[in-house]
Amino acid sequence: MNLNIKDTFNKELPHDLNRQNSRRQVLNACFSYVIPRLPSSPTLVHASDEVMKEIGLDEKDENSEDFLSVFSGKKLLEGTDPYAMCYGGHQFGNWAGQLGDGRAINLGEVVNGAKRWALQLKGAGATPYSRSADGLAVLRSSVREHLCSEAMFHLGVPTTRSLSLMLTGDKVLRDVLYDGNSAYEKGAVVCRVAPSFIRFGNFQILAARKDMASLKKLADHTIRHFFPHLKEGTKNGYVDFFREVTNRSLDMVVHWQRVGFVHGVMNTDNMSILGLTIDYGPYGWLEGYDAGWTPNTTDGQGKRYQFGNQPGVVMWNLAQLGSAIAPLINEIEPLEAVLKDFKEKYVAAYTKMMGQKLGLEVRSGSNAALIQELEAVLPVTEVDMTIFFRNLAKFSKEGHTDDGTAFLSPIIDAFYQPEDLKGEVLEAWREWFAKYFNRLNEDGISDEERRVAMDQVNPKYVFRNYMAQMAIEKADNNDFSLVDELYLLLKQPYGEQPDQQKWFAKRPEWARHKVGCSMLSCSS
Numbered sequence: 001m002n003l004n005i006k007d008t009f010n011k012e013l014p015h016d017l018n019r020q021n022s023r024r025q026v027l028n029a030c031f032s033y034v035i036p037r038l039p040s041s042p043t044l045v046h047a048s049d050e051v052m053k054e055i056g057l058d059e060k061d062e063n064s065e066d067f068l069s070v071f072s073g074k075k076l077l078e079g080t081d082p083y084a085m086c087y088g089g090h091q092f093g094n095w096a097g098q099l100g101d102g103r104a105i106n107l108g109e110v111v112n113g114a115k116r117w118a119l120q121l122k123g124a125g126a127t128p129y130s131r132s133a134d135g136l137a138v139l140r141s142s143v144r145e146h147l148c149s150e151a152m153f154h155l156g157v158p159t160t161r162s163l164s165l166m167l168t169g170d171k172v173l174r175d176v177l178y179d180g181n182s183a184y185e186k187g188a189v190v191c192r193v194a195p196s197f198i199r200f201g202n203f204q205i206l207a208a209r210k211d212m213a214s215l216k217k218l219a220d221h222t223i224r225h226f227f228p229h230l231k232e233g234t235k236n237g238y239v240d241f242f243r244e245v246t247n248r249s250l251d252m253v254v255h256w257q258r259v260g261f262v263h264g265v266m267n268t269d270n271m272s273i274l275g276l277t278i279d280y281g282p283y284g285w286l287e288g289y290d291a292g293w294t295p296n297t298t299d300g301q302g303k304r305y306q307f308g309n310q311p312g313v314v315m316w317n318l319a320q321l322g323s324a325i326a327p328l329i330n331e332i333e334p335l336e337a338v339l340k341d342f343k344e345k346y347v348a349a350y351t352k353m354m355g356q357k358l359g360l361e362v363r364s365g366s367n368a369a370l371i372q373e374l375e376a377v378l379p380v381t382e383v384d385m386t387i388f389f390r391n392l393a394k395f396s397k398e399g400h401t402d403d404g405t406a407f408l409s410p411i412i413d414a415f416y417q418p419e420d421l422k423g424e425v426l427e428a429w430r431e432w433f434a435k436y437f438n439r440l441n442e443d444g445i446s447d448e449e450r451r452v453a454m455d456q457v458n459p460k461y462v463f464r465n466y467m468a469q470m471a472i473e474k475a476d477n478n479d480f481s482l483v484d485e486l487y488l489l490l491k492q493p494y495g496e497q498p499d500q501q502k503w504f505a506k507r508p509e510w511a512r513h514k515v516g517c518s519m520l521s522c523s524s
Contacts, residue, residue: 001061081108143472150491208324260386
């Protein structure tokens with residue numbers, strides 16, 4: 001196995017002078033050197049063929065002893081010095097101080113072609129940032145992270161990737177529901193891959209500690225390697241850097257809203273400086289369209305991270321990043337101007353995205369009203385978001401607005417209780433569709449052209465929680481066939497895949513309240 005190792009983060013930035021792997025506050029450093037924990041008997045569950053090629057590996061490498069050993073944490077890559085990053089963050093709106101990579105260990109950076117990739121093991125043991133935790137991960141959360149990372153990439157959502165999923169051969173004690181009923185589960189390790197895993201929190205912890213020298217080094221390092229068109233070490237460069245991070249974060253959250261993805265734990269330490277979706281914990285996709293839904297049990301009462309609030313939270317998180325880098329600029333006004341732009345840009349980007357989902361031509365103002373009216377009628381009765389928008393493309397411009405329900409026939413499968421379609425509910429849908437059909441006729445786009453365009457932005461297949469749970473339960477019995485099947489399915493989320501039609505379906509009733517299928521905890 002031959003990888004082109006070209007480390008920068010642990011070569012250019014200040015490190016923790018203490019090499020002991022003991023829980024502690026790490027000062028005046030961006031990272032601590034850590035050696036992964038030795039797994040007792042690692043086995044490969046699944047590897048992404050695409051990610052292997054991205055980092056410079058091929059199929060024969062996947063079947064090698066080196067691949068198994070390196071990406072389970074059993075053996076170090078030659079010429080590397082693994083490390084865990086130091087960062088802080090706001091958790092549920094409250095400053096938490098030092099957090100850091102409590103169970104993530106960066107193996108190194110690989111350059112392949114013109115791309116740089118950081119390789120990071122999640123679940124490979126404790127680090128100085130683990131606090132009271134063990135630094136390990138279990139199979140259920142690792143299956144979810146591995147498959148979701150790749151599913152998001154193929155949906156066109158900015159994301160970290162996943163190279164491999166390994167069983168460690170060890171048992172890990174976890175309390176799934178935080179109710180005092182701990183049990184042993186199978187341990188696992190995922191190898192996450194991204195250009196960088198630098199987070200908002202990396203900047204925040206240095207600013208909070210007034211370590212301006214390290215803050216400047218981190219900002220300059222980030223600009224140098226990931227925003228090289230900007231001028232590092234200058235006031236304008238830092239402002240432009242903040243603007244680019246803001247634009248990328250905006251793009252990311254618009255994609256989340258497009259596909260119905262809910263992150264579940266959007267703390268500032270879970271925000272990538274590159275605008276990538278990072279840390280797949282208690283995430284989920286909307287089943288019934290509900291702007292107030294959160295998949296995170298910890299957030300069940302406050303609902304800070306509910307679907308409809310995600311854009312606002314991104315902006316709030318960006319404001320915390322702006323505060324962290326403000327000392328490098330010595331004034332706050334340019335950063336405030338960037339945040340003001342975010343508000344305006346988001347409204348425009350969201351309206352454009354929703355117009356595309358509806359197959360509408362871009363028209364100033366006219367789309368916004370139709371979108372808002374749809375968002376008001378969708379939650380009136382339970383409607384599957386994915387199926388609704390995918391099947392909306394099947395309407396003809398003429399439509400049907402008779403006294404019955406024939407006009408709803410193309411999307412009837414999206415309704416969980418079609419018997420609710422009567423009285424005021426039915427009239428609300430009839431009124432909206434009448435306006436929608438009028439707009440389609442005004443636009444003059446052929447039904448076929450519109451269908452093709454809509455099918456490119458409205459996925460047919462998303463990684464629903466019940467699908468993940470089915471794969472987890474099989475994998476827990478050493479049957480990885482469904483992991484393989486779903487990986488292939490989710491590579492083509494916009495394709496019809498008629499042989500996989502069984503996955504284009506509403507959440508089954510048995511999954512409505514089942515643990516792992518509705519809401520999830522952070523326990524993993």
